[in-house]
Amino acid sequence: xxxxxxxxxxxxxxxxxxxxxxxxxxxxxxxxxxxxxxxxxxxxxxxxxxxxxxxxxxxxxxxxxxxxxxxxxxxxxxxxxxxxxxxxxxxxxxxxxxxxxxxxxxxxxxxxxxxxxxxxxxxxxxxxxxxxxxxx
Numbered sequence: 746x747x748x749x750x751x752x753x754x755x756x757x758x759x760x761x762x763x764x765x766x767x768x769x770x771x772x773x774x775x776x777x778x779x780x781x782x783x784x785x786x787x788x789x790x791x792x793x794x795x796x797x798x799x800x801x802x803x804x805x806x807x808x809x810x811x812x813x814x815x816x817x818x819x820x821x822x823x824x825x826x827x828x829x830x831x832x833x834x835x836x837x838x839x840x841x842x843x844x845x846x847x848x849x850x851x852x853x854x855x856x857x858x859x860x861x862x863x864x865x866x867x868x869x870x871x872x873x874x875x876x877x878x879x880x881x
Contacts (some may be wrong), residue, residue, distance in 0.1 A: 750828040751781065752865045753874035756819040758812060759859035761785070766819045769862065772849055773823055776835050782879055783821040790814040796877055799870075805858070812858060820878045829871055832864040 754773070756766045770780060788796075793810040800806045823832055837848025841860055844851035854860040865871035 748826050749824060750826070750868055750871065751822050751824045751875060752828040752832045752871040753863075753878065754821045754823050754832060755813075755863035756821070757859070757861055757863060758816040758818060759855055760853055760861040761817050761819060763853075765853050765861065769849055769853070770821075772835065772852075773821075773832075776825075776831065778823040778825045778828065778832070781822040781824045783819060784878075785817050785819050786878075787817045788814050796874070808858065822875050822879060829865055829868055833866070836862050836864050 756769050760766065760769060766785075770783075773780065790810055793813040794801070797806060797809055797813070800809060825831060835849060837844030837850035837854075839850070839860060840857045841850045841854025844854065849862050850860045865874050
């Protein structure tokens with residue numbers, strides 16, 4: 746029985762500014778992900794606030810929203826078996842200094858805030874996040 750899932754990945758402003766999007770996409774492909782949909786967009790702060798609503802009580806919320814809307818991002822729908830977990834493993838820890846070797850954040854992350862990528866944390870949230878950016 747196959748457990749093919751979809752998950753949302755965002756290549757964040759710091760990585761897009763450094764032209765790392767193609768290298769990061771290659772890392773996904775090398776790990777067996779299919780990039781089902783992708784687009785480069787710039788979102789407004791109110792959109793970022795809606796997207797990160799789950800974090801609105803946290804102290805970093807405002808900075809996070811300002812950052813995500815600061816310059817273009819690449820949003821992608823990734824697909825493979827157990828995609829949510831596999832993506833989180835490939836991204837690495839939120840703090841790049843704690844991320845394992847070979848992960849995206851270890852390789853390209855600058856700081857906890859500028860850690861290159863976002864990925865859905867559950868199958869349920871993946872569906873919500875994919876719908877957020879890819880409403881047909």
